[in-house]
Amino acid sequence: MAKNILCLWSCLFSVLIYTSVHGALEQETENNIQIFENNNDFAFRLYKSIVAQPDSQSKNVFFSPLSVSMALAALSLGAAGETHQQLFSGLGFKSSSSEEVHKAFLNLLQTLNQRTDVDLEVGTALYVQDTFRPHADFLEKMKRFYLSDGFSVDFTKTAETTEQINKYVSEKTRGKISKFIKDLDSRTVMYLLSYVYFKGKWLIPFNPKSTEQRNFHVDDETTVPIQMMYKKDYFDAYYDHQLSAQVLFLHYNDSFSMMLALPEKGLSALEETVSLQHIVKWLRWKKKQKYEIYVPKLSLKTSYSLENILTGMGMTDMFTNKANFTGISSEENLFVSEAEHQASLDVDETGATATAVTGLGIMPFSWTYTPVLDFNHPFMIFIVDRKTTNILFMGKIVNPAKKDANQ
Ligand SMILES: *[C@@H]1O[C@H](CO)[C@@H](O)[C@H](O)[C@H]1NC(C)=O
Numbered sequence: 371m372a373k374n375i376l377c378l379w380s381c382l383f384s385v386l387i388y389t390s391v392h393g394a395l396e397q398e399t400e401n402n403i404q405i406f407e408n409n410n411d412f413a414f415r416l417y418k419s420i421v422a423q424p425d426s427q428s429k430n431v432f433f434s435p436l437s438v439s440m441a442l443a444a445l446s447l448g449a450a451g452e453t454h455q456q457l458f459s460g461l462g463f464k465s466s467s468s469e470e471v472h473k474a475f476l477n478l479l480q481t482l483n484q485r486t487d488v489d490l491e492v493g494t495a496l497y498v499q500d501t502f503r504p505h506a507d508f509l510e511k512m513k514r515f516y517l518s519d520g521f522s523v524d525f526t527k528t529a530e531t532t533e534q535i536n537k538y539v540s541e542k543t544r545g546k547i548s549k550f551i552k553d554l555d556s557r558t559v560m561y562l563l564s565y566v567y568f569k570g571k572w573l574i575p576f577n578p579k580s581t582e583q584r585n586f587h588v589d590d591e592t593t594v595p596i597q598m599m600y601k602k603d604y605f606d607a608y609y610d611h612q613l614s615a616q617v618l619f620l621h622y623n624d625s626f627s628m629m630l631a632l633p634e635k636g637l638s639a640l641e642e643t644v645s646l647q648h649i650v651k652w653l654r655w656k657k658k659q660k661y662e663i664y665v666p667k668l669s670l671k672t673s674y675s676l677e678n679i680l681t682g683m684g685m686t687d688m689f690t691n692k693a694n695f696t697g698i699s700s701e702e703n704l705f706v707s708e709a710e711h712q713a714s715l716d717v718d719e720t721g722a723t724a725t726a727v728t729g730l731g732i733m734p735f736s737w738t739y740t741p742v743l744d745f746n747h748p749f750m751i752f753i754v755d756r757k758t759t760n761i762l763f764m765g766k767i768v769n770p771a772k773k774d775a776n777q
């Protein structure tokens with residue numbers, strides 16, 4: 371039940387992170403803005419791919435498009451050929467040069483980590499098997515463009531390495547995501563992480579004394595009691611006629627805002643139609659007015675296996691033997707064996723905390739590829755003496771069910 375309560379809100383909250391985060395780009399160059407506009411479009415495509423997964427209809431959805439795109443953009447440093455193209459078009463960077471994209475991420479990382487009026491930390495980390503030697507150029511660029519922390523580990527000691535990575539994630543998310551990796555494959559040679567931690571205080575806080583139990587209407591039949599916060603004050607809002615939705619802005623200090631979009635009817639029409647253009651419109655035309663607002667207190671955690679989700683967005687090769695990671699190693703055929711995303715959201719009277727982590731596990735293909743030999747149709751058979759190369763017997767099997775060959 372708890373899982374369903376907030377479905378109505380899911381769409382908007384997913385919007386919050388990158389909207390606010392990319393507000394930081396205002397002072398960046400034209401070029402970067404263009405790059406991240408394309409990338410914001412990725413956020414909506416990622417959302418649609420997530421909600422298209424089986425049984426996600428009635429679930430809360432919350433993720434960080436920034437964390438996912440940063441991990442994939444960093445991974446693209448090591449990708450070549452078709453794998454690189456799929457990553458770039460999947461992320462919406464098709465027409466930009468690699469150099470431009472990586473520089474834009476560096477700018478974004480630096481700008482976001484400099485913000486002091488909210489608690490915000492964005493970063494990446496790379497864990498490398500101590501016996502594995504990635505190209506120096508790849509490691510250097512991870513550090514230069516993605517300011518990556520680097521660690522040498524032993525993935526064959528799975529418990530130890532799992533604990534080390536989980537401890538790092540837990541530190542970076544201030545304990546919000548404490549068990550990121552559950553099953554670490556001992557054949558992993560590299561693990562790439564990206565994380566976002568955001569904690570902001572409302573410019574207009576809610577009074578905890580006004581919070582009370584109220585009903586939330588999950589659908590026509592289901593109502594659940596939840597803790598609802600209340601405030602009467604001047605808030606920025608916008609009514610979108612095209613979407614029949616009311617949009618409320620809850621501002622944080624600095625230029626960050628949470629935007630909540632409440633559709634008049636079901637959520638599905640809104641989630642199918644909403645796009646970056648709407649967000650831009652809302653930001654431009656919002657108006658301050660006195661409102662009584664009721665907003666649920668929230669505390670939720672989500673977790674997504676990204677393989678099907680990204681494959682659904684055309685990023686297919688990296689998960690298969692077609693993967694081209696010659697930018698990481700030319701000796702091993704590498705592929706992405708694991709892609710995990712987890713996020714958390716807490717909303718209360720004082721503010722909101724949102725975190726997300728994306729992890730990409732990479733391993734050599736040769737180690738996992740077990741060819742199948744299925745003798746399920748006619749075949750030939752020989753019995754030979756290897757020493758003398760003498761054929762002792764030979765024949766063919768056309769129908770193993772027939773016991774008498776003369777029949
Ligand atoms: C990877 O892509 C590069 C550049 O297109 C190409 O030259 C190379 O043959 C590809 N390698 C593999 C293993 O597919």
Ligand SMILES: *[C@@H]1O[C@H](CO)[C@@H](O)[C@H](O)[C@H]1NC(C)=O
Nearest residue numbers: 486487571572573574623624
């Ligand atoms: C916003 O942040 C600035 C700088 O940290 C601080 O001086 C100010 O009091 C903050 N305002 C609110 C409403 O928290």
